[in-house]
Structures are given as C-alpha cells and as structure tokens.
Amino acid sequence: MEKDDKIRDQQEKTKKYGILMVIGFVVVCGMHSMKGRQGAIVVPPPTDSTSIRRETVETPMIPEKPAATAPAVRDLRADLGALETLERRVHLLDEEVRAIKKTGVIMETDPTSLQKTGELKDLTRNLLKLKYGDHPAYRVKVDLEFQPSIPDFAEKGPDGTIVIEMAPIEYQPVSVYNFLEIARTWIRGSFHRNAGHVLQVMTVSGITKHLPFQEYSKEFPHKKGTAGYCGRPSGPCWYVSIMDNTINHGPGSQQQKNPYEADANFGTIVQGMEDVVPRIHTVPQKGWLDQQNQVKIIRKTVLIPDGQGGFKPWVDWTQDAKKAIQ
Structure with missing residues (x-):
C-alpha cells in the first residue's frame, strides 16, 4: 500500500x-x-x-530622424556643387570685367569688353535660374514704414508697400541678379532723397559693391515707374523714376566722355505706383532728407510665380539643402 x-x-x-x-x-x-x-x-x-x-x-522605442533618400541627397549635393561652381565662375569673370572698366575704355564698343560682358551676362542668367528658379518673372516686395512727419500720418498710419517686377533677364541679368541678392541679404535702408525726378534709396545689405559695368538695354529704358541703380558706377543704391528719365539717366547722361553709358535699370513698379510712391514724394522736405523725414524700408521679400497666376515668397533652398545632407 x-x-x-x-x-x-x-x-x-x-x-x-x-x-x-x-x-x-x-x-x-x-x-x-x-x-x-x-x-x-x-x-x-x-x-x-x-x-x-x-x-x-x-x-525599445527609438525615434527615427527623417532623412532624405540616397538619390535625393545625391541630387541636393549635385545642385549645391553646381551652384558653388557657377558662383565662382561668375565671381572670376566679374573681376575681369571690373578690371577692364578701370582702364577707361568705352565698353559699349570695345570688342574685348563686349565679349567679356556678354559672357558675364550669360553666366549670370544661368546662376539666377539655378539659385532663384527658372521663372518668367521675379518680383521684390518692399515693405515701408512712414514716420509721423508725413502729412497724412494720422489718416493712413505708418504702413506702405511697393512691389517691383524685375526686368526681363534677357536684357538685364546682372542688374536683376544683383537686386535679388540685395533683397535676400537685406539689413536696413530708407528713401533718403526726395528729388523732382527720382526717389532715391540708401541700402545696407550683404551686397556692398557697385555693378561691374553699366548694364543697359534700349529695350528697358528709364521710363516713369521704373527702378534703376544710382551712381557711376551704379549701385547698390537705387531709385524710383517719378518721371521719364531717359534723358537724365539714359545713354550719354551724367558724364560727357561716353555717349553710350547709362544707369543700369532693373525693374518696374507694379504695385504702389499710384498711391504709395506719390505718398513718399509728400515728405515735408526736398532733396536729401533728415532722418526724421526718411521713409524706412523694413523688409524686402523675393517673390516668384506660384503657378496659379500669383506670386509667393521665394524660399532659400540652399539652406534647406545644406541641412538635409548633414
């Protein structure tokens, strides 16, 4: 048991x-x-x-960092590499053209000058398209701040905006690219001269040099409502023509040596010409303005076509690309 x-x-x-x-x-x-x-x-x-x-x-829950695909990274690197190469080529050719101008030769008829400026224009068109996109038009929005000294300040306040459409790059590629770069690197500035024929702008930006040569096309003259670079050599200060300035700033103007030389023209006012520009002209002072009478430029924004008949702010893809490939 x-x-x-x-x-x-x-x-x-x-x-x-x-x-x-x-x-x-x-x-x-x-x-x-x-x-x-x-x-x-x-x-x-x-x-x-x-x-x-x-x-x-x-x-374990490991957060994943979104990353560009290998082909996308290769494309971004290629685009940045192409941009840097093109910028170097433009810079070197720019220096050549400046050196020619210093000799005092009449560049509008000199064969070597015409060849070099033509090459610079071609390269700059390519650079402009690669950096800002290949578009039929480029614009720059200019936001203003009127000061209390303006006669209608109580009624209209401090705000104002003008929009400048760039000249066709087939005519003025160097002038257009230069102004887009001024807008991209904008720091500060103001309308500081109220003349009878122009409203002139003092500008502080990453662009400190004047243009390498007096780029001018008879296809884009200094008509009322256009924007051009002041000075000889021109830029980076600029002005709005409030009358036809073909004689004042066109070929043969501002000097007696060169009958072909003119101020470089780069755009047309497409918004604000009927109201904002005349308002600037009403500041209570003529000629060079005291600081309290200057119309401040608080912002410049590069605009590109949005594909729907309007315009949108351009986004600096180079900064995004550099971050994406890090």
Whole structure:
C-alpha cells in the first residue's frame, strides 16, 4: 500500500511538472509571436509557487530622424556643387570685367569688353535660374514704414508697400541678379532723397559693391515707374523714376566722355505706383532728407510665380539643402 502511494505521488508530480512545461512553452511561443511590437509584454505568473517567475520583454522605442533618400541627397549635393561652381565662375569673370572698366575704355564698343560682358551676362542668367528658379518673372516686395512727419500720418498710419517686377533677364541679368541678392541679404535702408525726378534709396545689405559695368538695354529704358541703380558706377543704391528719365539717366547722361553709358535699370513698379510712391514724394522736405523725414524700408521679400497666376515668397533652398545632407 505504501509503495502504491509513492507511485501515485510520483505520477502527480510528473503530471504537475508536465503541465508547467506546457504553460512555459505556450508563453514562449506567445512572446515570439508578439516580437516587434512597441511597449512591454508582461507574462502573468501561474499561481503555483513552483511556477515559472515573471519575465518582461521590452522592445525599445527609438525615434527615427527623417532623412532624405540616397538619390535625393545625391541630387541636393549635385545642385549645391553646381551652384558653388557657377558662383565662382561668375565671381572670376566679374573681376575681369571690373578690371577692364578701370582702364577707361568705352565698353559699349570695345570688342574685348563686349565679349567679356556678354559672357558675364550669360553666366549670370544661368546662376539666377539655378539659385532663384527658372521663372518668367521675379518680383521684390518692399515693405515701408512712414514716420509721423508725413502729412497724412494720422489718416493712413505708418504702413506702405511697393512691389517691383524685375526686368526681363534677357536684357538685364546682372542688374536683376544683383537686386535679388540685395533683397535676400537685406539689413536696413530708407528713401533718403526726395528729388523732382527720382526717389532715391540708401541700402545696407550683404551686397556692398557697385555693378561691374553699366548694364543697359534700349529695350528697358528709364521710363516713369521704373527702378534703376544710382551712381557711376551704379549701385547698390537705387531709385524710383517719378518721371521719364531717359534723358537724365539714359545713354550719354551724367558724364560727357561716353555717349553710350547709362544707369543700369532693373525693374518696374507694379504695385504702389499710384498711391504709395506719390505718398513718399509728400515728405515735408526736398532733396536729401533728415532722418526724421526718411521713409524706412523694413523688409524686402523675393517673390516668384506660384503657378496659379500669383506670386509667393521665394524660399532659400540652399539652406534647406545644406541641412538635409548633414
């Protein structure tokens, strides 16, 4: 009898351990089936004190940084490389043209000058398209701040805006690119001269040099409502013509040596010519303006076509590209 009891006890233990092993097998299989899920998988312990202890399996949650695909990164690097190469070529040719101008030769008829300025214009067109996009038109929005000295300040307040559409780049690529760069690197400035024929702007930006040559096209003359660069050599200061300035700033003007030389013209006022520009002309002072009478330029924004008949702010893709490939 005692022997039979021992046999039964042994069978009960064997049966019990067999059940525990089956439970363990089921738990392990379940854990494998849930592998890859986020969070913690907790296996509840059997109630028996001899059962398998609790185990915790965790799948770490690692945030992934969005990254450009390999082809996209290659394209961005290629575009940046092409831009840097083109900028270097334009810079070198720009220096050549400046050196020619210093000789005093009449560049509008000199064969070497015509060749070099033509090459510079061609390269600048390519640079402009690569940097700002290949568009049929480019614009710059100029946000103004009128000061309390303006006669209608109580009625109209400090705000004002003009929009300048750039000249066709087939005629004035160097002048247009230069003004887009002035807008892109804008720091501060103001309308600081109220003359009878122009409203002149003092400008502070990343562009500190004047133009390498007097780029002018008879296809884009100094008519009323156009914008051109002041000075000889021209720029970076600029002005709005409030009358036809073909004689004042066109070929043969401002000097007696060169009958072909003119101020570089770069754009046309397409918004604000009927109201904002005349308002600037009403500041209570003529000629060079005291600081309290100057009309401040608080912002310049490059605009490009939005594909729907309007314009949108240009985004500096070069900065985004540099971040994306880091």
